[in-house]
Every structure is written in structure tokens, then in C-alpha cells.
Amino acid sequence: MSRSSQLLFAAVLATATMAAHAQSVQTTGTMVVIPASGELVVPNDEARATLNVEEQDKDKAAAASRVNKKMKQGIDIVKRQDPQAQLKTRGYYTYAVYAEDPRPTNKPRPIVGWRVGQYLDVTTTNLEGLPRTVAAAQGVLGLNNLQFGLSPAATRKLDADLINATFKNLNERIASIAGAMGRRGNDAVLETVDFEGSGNYAQNAPAPKAMMMRAMADAPAQEAVAEPSFEPGDTTIGMHLVGKVRFK
Template identity: 65%
Template structure:
């Protein structure tokens, strides 16, 4: 067989193979289609944690100062942001012991005697008044210490964003089904969406970011008359995503 005939025969074989591959029947086929949606919105809520701590040889004296100054701090927060939600938490009292050099194991162990007591308390402020937040924090810092702040979405904004997230995910699912039908050489009308499984047969949604546990405040009470410059904050934005799996049957 000549080289030309051999090449022609090979071309016929390849052509037949391609035709066979393209003619794989898809009637009654079931296709699993994953899709994704993502939406972003500016944060509209802040959760700030304030703290107060006192240390004294007299435990009662330390506790009394903490109670008094926390009360003053709460009054400031309520005055500066009447709509904010406040929650006191994390009241603690523990002894402070002197540092001692290590003793030999054979030496008798004497009971440790505390030289002072450390008392503290936290309060959490949740607000959507982001414009007035710097002034609120500055005023509170005359008495309290800002222990941490976290920006996120309010429940109302989250519900609104949830509608957009579902719509974006469902749109992506339809776009993928159309692309798959086109790749199979089938009209979109032959595809029937049999099942829609949001979260894709499992919990694919990202959990809310857990607020970090407040660290122990080591700053002591400030002079109530001392002015504190207003801090600067950038609330940022939050992105929510979703996964959906669709089960599609072709006629």
C-alpha cells in the first residue's frame, strides 16, 4: 500500500472514531451540575469589647473600683450611643503571687500567699451607628480600655444579602446547565432540572467568624478627666458565598 493510501486510510479511521465519539447517545442521561454564587456588601455593624481592671492588696477595694468605673463606662456608652446593645461579661478575680526562685524538691513546700488581687470586667457594645463609633470609643476610653473591635453585617443586612446570594447561585446554575447542554449538542429545552440541592448535600456555607475571646486587660484605670483622641476605623466589607448542586435529566 502506498504512503498516500495509508494516510487516507488512517484519516478515515480517525474520522470514524470522532463520529462515533460525537454520537454517544445522551437520551435519558442524568447530569450532576455544581454551581456557585458570591455576593459582597459593606459592613454595617460593629462589635466592640471594652475592659476595666484594677489591682490592689485589698480584694474588696479592687472590686469596688472596678464596679464603680464599669458603671461610669456604661453610662458613657449609653449616652454616646443610645441605640447600641450592651452586654457585660467576663468578671474575674484572681490572686497575684510574688515571684520566687525554684526550690529543691527536698525542701518543704510552703503555702503561697498572694501579695495582691487583680479584678476586672468586660462589656460588649454592638452598634450600627458606625459614623459615631470613633467618638463613642474615644469617650469610653476615658474610663475603659478598648480590648477589641470586629466589623460585620447586621442581621437585617445579612437577610438582604442572603436573597442576593441565592439569586446569584441559581443564576450560575442555569448558566452551567446551558453550557453543558451546548457541549452535549442538545437544545436547552431537552434539559429538565430534577433536583436542586442548596449547600451541595452538606454544609458548605462558611460559618460566622467567631469573635476572639477577649484577652485579659493589663491596662489599669485612667484618669476620668483625661481626653483621648478619636481612633480611626475602616469597617471593610463581608463576602458571602454559596454552593448548589443541581440534578438535570435530558429527554
């Protein structure tokens, strides 16, 4: 007998033995807790960009004034390029810049300047126009971070599909478990479905895997900036549920 034939014979024998053992075990009234999961891979439809500006000057007021002017210019540019984008300014900071003195001393180092900056968060679903918007804004602001993901509207639309995929997985697992127990699928009665996963048997659903873009280097404010290239990618969303099944 060939090696492959021996392996096939062993597999058939093991299956028959398990089936016979399952049939010999009393399973009437057995409660089975079955976790199930569903997953969808969806193209991203939203971008969240963080733009920033930072100035340094010996005069704190002069540095702050330049930051304020550039941020206003940047906001106007983004609004003009993408009127539907949602904008939010945050993280305004002012830090003293101290003189470098390698010699050990107890005297405080003198302040030689000030560093002032601010951030602008831009959220948009206009992915086609995103390169133009960013390039225009980079004339005065820097691109600090860019992240693609799913908009709330897209997530709500996918909820029904995700529930269907998860419930389908539950039914498939119930059928597999019934077969392993030597029972028919219609012997199983689904008593509870826990979409919250509140029991200790439930696994935590993984967070959607968003595609992160690296920070872009600033270009001189006087020069026109070439359009960057972006690939929005996709996001994997998942759902877990737990079903309690009793066999008649």
C-alpha cells in the same frame, strides 16, 4: 506556520474532536448533578466592640470596687454616646496574685494581691459615631477587641439577591455542560434544587469573612483620649446549591 497559529489550530481541532465525541455518546436520560455557588461583597454595617476594665490591689474588695465603679461609668458613657447600641456585660473574674519566688520550694507562695476585671460587649450600627463612642469610653475602659460585620437585618435583605446570584450560576453551568455534551440547553430538565447542600456532593459554604481590628492600648483614665480611626471594610457572603438535571 507561526507558533500562535499552531496553537489556534490545535485548539480548534481539540474542540471539534470533543464535540464529535459528545455527539456520538448517548446522553438521553442522563442525570447530571451540578453544584453552583453565588457570592456577594457587601459593605459592613455593624460593629461589635469589646471593652474591658482590670484593677489590681492588695485588698480584693478595693480592686473589685474600682472595677465596679469604672464599669458603671463606662456603661453610662456608651449609653449616652450611642443610645441605640446593644450592651452586654460578661466575664467578671477575680484572680489571686502570688509572690514571685524563683527558689524551688514545696511551700505555697503567699498571696500578695488580687486582679479583678470585667468585659462589656457593645453592638451597634452607628458606624459614623463609633470613633466618638470608643474614645469617650476609653477614658475609663480599654478597647479589647473590635470586629465589623453584617447586621441580621442586612443579611435578611440580601437573601433574595444571593439566591438570584446562585441560581444564575446554576443556569450558566447547565448551559456549559449541555454544550459540552453536544446538547441544547432546552434539552435539560431541572428535577431537584438542593439549597441545604445535604448531599455528599455539596461543598460546605464558607463562613462570612469578617474584618477583625487589633486590640487597642488603654489610655490613662485621667486623660482625654483622641478619637481612633476605623475602616469597617466589607464582608463576602456566599451560598451553595446543588441541582439535579436530566437530559431529555
